[in-house]
Amino acid sequence: MKTIQIQSVLYNNEKWALRRALESMANAVKINKQSDTVVDKVTVCYGDASPERLFDDVELEKWQKDFESFLELKYKFFNENTGSAKGHNLLGEDCGSEYMLIMNPDVIVCPKFFQKLIAPFINNTDKSIGITEARQTPIEHPKCYNRETLETEWATTACALFRTEDFKRLNGFDSKTFFLYCDDVDFSWRMRLLGKKILYIPDCPVFHSKTLSENGAWQPTKAEIYYSAEASLLMAYKWSADKRFQRLYSTFKNSDNGTMKKAAAHFDELKAAGELPEQLDKKHTVAKFVGDYYTKHRFVL
Amino acid sequence: MKEIQYELTELNRMIAFLENQVDKESEEYKIFRSYMQLQKKRFIEEAADKGRPFLSIITRTQGKRPDMLTETMLCLTGQTDTDFEFIVVGHNLNDTQNASVNELIGELPDWMQQKTVFLPVEGGTRTTPLIKGFEAAKGKYIAVLDDDDLVFDNWVASFKKAYENEPGKILHSYTLFQDWETVSSDLPNTPISVQTPSSVFCRDFSISDELTVNSCPLLTLAFPSYAFNIFNIRFDETLTTTEDWDFLMRTAFVTGVANIPVSTCIYRNWLNTENSQTLHSKSEWNTNYHKIVERFKSTPAMYDRHSIETRINSSALSCLEKPVNQMNNKAQMYYDVGDGFSEANIVKTSASAEKEWTNCFVNLAELGEFSAIRIDPDYTGNIALKDFKMRIDFDDGSQQVYDSGNIITNAYKFNDLLVFLKNDPQLIVCFDKPKLVNKVECSLEMLSPVPDAVIEHLVTHRPFIYRILRKIWRMLKGALGK
Numbered sequence: 001m002k003t004i005q006i007q008s009v010l011y012n013n014e015k016w017a018l019r020r021a022l023e024s025m026a027n028a029v030k031i032n033k034q035s036d037t038v039v040d041k042v043t044v045c046y047g048d049a050s051p052e053r054l055f056d057d058v059e060l061e062k063w064q065k066d067f068e069s070f071l072e073l074k075y076k077f078f079n080e081n082t083g084s085a086k087g088h089n090l091l092g093e094d095c096g097s098e099y100m101l102i103m104n105p106d107v108i109v110c111p112k113f114f115q116k117l118i119a120p121f122i123n124n125t126d127k128s129i130g131i132t133e134a135r136q137t138p139i140e141h142p143k144c145y146n147r148e149t150l151e152t153e154w155a156t157t158a159c160a161l162f163r164t165e166d167f168k169r170l171n172g173f174d175s176k177t178f179f180l181y182c183d184d185v186d187f188s189w190r191m192r193l194l195g196k197k198i199l200y201i202p203d204c205p206v207f208h209s210k211t212l213s214e215n216g217a218w219q220p221t222k223a224e225i226y227y228s229a230e231a232s233l234l235m236a237y238k239w240s241a242d243k244r245f246q247r248l249y250s251t252f253k254n255s256d257n258g259t260m261k262k263a264a265a266h267f268d269e270l271k272a273a274g275e276l277p278e279q280l281d282k283k284h285t286v287a288k289f290v291g292d293y294y295t296k297h298r299f300v301l
Numbered sequence: 302m303k304e305i306q307y308e309l310t311e312l313n314r315m316i317a318f319l320e321n322q323v324d325k326e327s328e329e330y331k332i333f334r335s336y337m338q339l340q341k342k343r344f345i346e347e348a349a350d351k352g353r354p355f356l357s358i359i360t361r362t363q364g365k366r367p368d369m370l371t372e373t374m375l376c377l378t379g380q381t382d383t384d385f386e387f388i389v390v391g392h393n394l395n396d397t398q399n400a401s402v403n404e405l406i407g408e409l410p411d412w413m414q415q416k417t418v419f420l421p422v423e424g425g426t427r428t429t430p431l432i433k434g435f436e437a438a439k440g441k442y443i444a445v446l447d448d449d450d451l452v453f454d455n456w457v458a459s460f461k462k463a464y465e466n467e468p469g470k471i472l473h474s475y476t477l478f479q480d481w482e483t484v485s486s487d488l489p490n491t492p493i494s495v496q497t498p499s500s501v502f503c504r505d506f507s508i509s510d511e512l513t514v515n516s517c518p519l520l521t522l523a524f525p526s527y528a529f530n531i532f533n534i535r536f537d538e539t540l541t542t543t544e545d546w547d548f549l550m551r552t553a554f555v556t557g558v559a560n561i562p563v564s565t566c567i568y569r570n571w572l573n574t575e576n577s578q579t580l581h582s583k584s585e586w587n588t589n590y591h592k593i594v595e596r597f598k599s600t601p602a603m604y605d606r607h608s609i610e611t612r613i614n615s616s617a618l619s620c621l622e623k624p625v626n627q628m629n630n631k632a633q634m635y636y637d638v639g640d641g642f643s644e645a646n647i648v649k650t651s652a653s654a655e656k657e658w659t660n661c662f663v664n665l666a667e668l669g670e671f672s673a674i675r676i677d678p679d680y681t682g683n684i685a686l687k688d689f690k691m692r693i694d695f696d697d698g699s700q701q702v703y704d705s706g707n708i709i710t711n712a713y714k715f716n717d718l719l720v721f722l723k724n725d726p727q728l729i730v731c732f733d734k735p736k737l738v739n740k741v742e743c744s745l746e747m748l749s750p751v752p753d754a755v756i757e758h759l760v761t762h763r764p765f766i767y768r769i770l771r772k773i774w775r776m777l778k779g780a781l782g783k
Binding site: 225 | 375379409411452453487488491494495640
């Protein structure tokens with residue numbers, strides 16, 4: 001029985017966007033039933049980290065009914081802003097499906113989504129494959145992958161599939177260390193420490209709404225800049241990149257920029273409380289820091 | 302309810318102008334008035350017509366790249382505004398290709414299938430499926446997506462917003478330009494992006510610029526259907542390339558263009574697969590080019606308000622003789638306040654009050670500390686800067702002067718020239734720590750286009766191996782310097 005639990009953490013999302021994504025998912029289940037690699041059951045679990053419930057019981061029941069032919073829909077209101085790592089751990093606690101799929105709630109999948117993403121796991125008897133990752137469009141992630149083997153060094157959890165047993169073996173995401181960013185890089189690298197491969201599936205496109213400015217650049221919010229800085233410091237520490245950690249910490253600590261200073265202060269707080277993560281990969285077999293990135297990128301975005 | 306602006310298209314603006322000019326008793330007045338009343342009626346009826354979609358999206362396909370068509374369809378599935386119909390025009394498909402395209406349509410979510418029409422077309426040129434698609438379109442506006450195009454979720458919504466402000470005009474948004482390849486021989490139909498998206502097509506339509514260069518890819522445009530259906534402005538089926546440019550301009554001559562200064566899509570430039578550049582010979586492109594520009598010369602045209610303003614502003618600064626001793630009004634300065642250069646952080650150029658300095662960027666201290674600045678002397682390439690100097694006045698009273706020797710740039714350095722052959726010329730200065738800047742001034746001579754002798758020297762005498770050796774030399778020099 002191939003069963004998949006799809007998990008998305010919500011935070012004040014637009015309902016029309018959620019519905020659009022669910023419609024594409026239900027359609028992909030329908031198309032999958034005509035294929036050779038049929039997924040027997042798909043459950044979508046929403047974990048709501050919004051300040052107020054996005055769905056009341058009546059509306060939830062209506063949505064469950066609307067999609068019941070193809071999907072089982074579950075909803076959990078966290079009553080706290082869990083961030084992504086903790087949210088997915090909470091949703092994954094009692095996952096009984098064979099596979100788990102982590103995705104952003106507004107991602108729209110292609111019709112042959114399930115066949116494409118699950119195919120590498122089929123007949124993978126030695127269980128050497130850890131994660132498969134879909135290709136985001138219209139703006140593709142620029143991290144490198146091997147064009148022949150499709151291996152890559154980490155998978156973004158905008159849309160990534162893995163075995164539930166591996167999730168449990170890894171104790172899920174490191175929610176104590178990472179709130180919003182790099183939980184997926186850390187998860188991928190720990191998966192690779194188990195000896196498993198990460199595969200990028202370029203012929204499995206998913207639409208992930210993003211826009212760039214008129215000069216083709218990202219437009220990060222202040223919160224995104226902060227959590228990105230916080231995570232970069234903790235990644236360097238946790239993955240034993242000592243020189244990088246010292247350089248980042250010193251730069252952040254001495255910066256005139258309040259956001260960077262705050263990231264360094266957060267690290268100091270964790271250290272004082274004895275809550276820093278255990279350091280891993282001291283021989284640097286998995287972790288790779290390339291400039292500001294966690295693997296080589298094809299281009300700057 | 303917002304009043305319908307029916308007098309904004311160039312033709313209607315002209316007729317409305319004449320209506321006000323002529324004697325109210327004249328026959329001409331009656332004709333002009335009657336025409337404007339008809340226009341008002343048509344525009345109001347069209348806006349109120351809920352039975353028609355806002356946009357008809359036409360995608361012509363030869364059925365050769367189903368995976369890419371799937372991705373184009375996926376992008377349409379993600380639109381925030383779904384007020385569209387989707388017409389897939391299958392051109393000269395064999396049975397297998399026909400079945401493949403039908404299968405892709407059959408795999409769409411139900412709501413998308415209901416919006417989708419499959420229209421097989423046999424014969425003609427590559428322009429024929431466009432004409433058939435336009436004839437079948439029910440939308441108030443018509444846009445064309447190739448079967449490998451990518452659009453953001455705001456593509457339809459941006460067109461619609463512009464239509465509500467300036468109905469009747471061609472709608473033109475920005476596109477990012479990006480290099481792509483196909484992944485491998487095992488995945489010959491699967492794309493991979495290989496370069497940072499460029500903003501070369503992120504600029505307003507200008508009728509004078511566009512008369513000689515096609516710089517508005519088709520996916521950036523939505524055409525009012527009345528121009529096709531009522532004024533019979535049609536694609537030229539004899540053109541085998543740039544038929545879109547010809548059609549755009551002949552429509553723009555009548556309707557004008559409303560610009561949408563937002564990027565809504567990605568124009569893919571294929572590096573290792575067939576594209577229109579590789580499918581058609583240079584002589585074919587040349588023949589079509591000359592045919593089109595000859596037609597422009599003989600077609601009545603109305604110069605739209607935006608283009609006139611741009612042209613006058615540009616001329617006022619750049620004078621008519623070449624070389625000019627300053628950058629034109631397209632020059633702008635980007636400043637980095639710690640999170641990179643972005644469109645949110647731009648200062649436009651103005652003429653300097655000091656004689657020695659020609660362009661200046663002022664009142665900068667109030668924008669905060671800069672970690673870097675970047676000056677783009679123009680949008681396009683094929684320019685050279687001679688005797689370039691830049692002076693930066695810092696808030697602490699100090700000054701720093703840069704020239705071609707110590708500035709970071711994507712130009713070729715040739716004698717005293719900075720030569721920009723490609724679009725998006727850039728001059729960058731990075732500071733060792735964030736600084737408050739009061740003023741930036743530049744002095745230069747701008748040569749446009751780049752003199753033939755310079756191009757010949759760069760192309761003929763600087764082969765690839767020379768550039769590699771020079772790069773190695775620079776690296777060695779840098780290492781030795783340390």
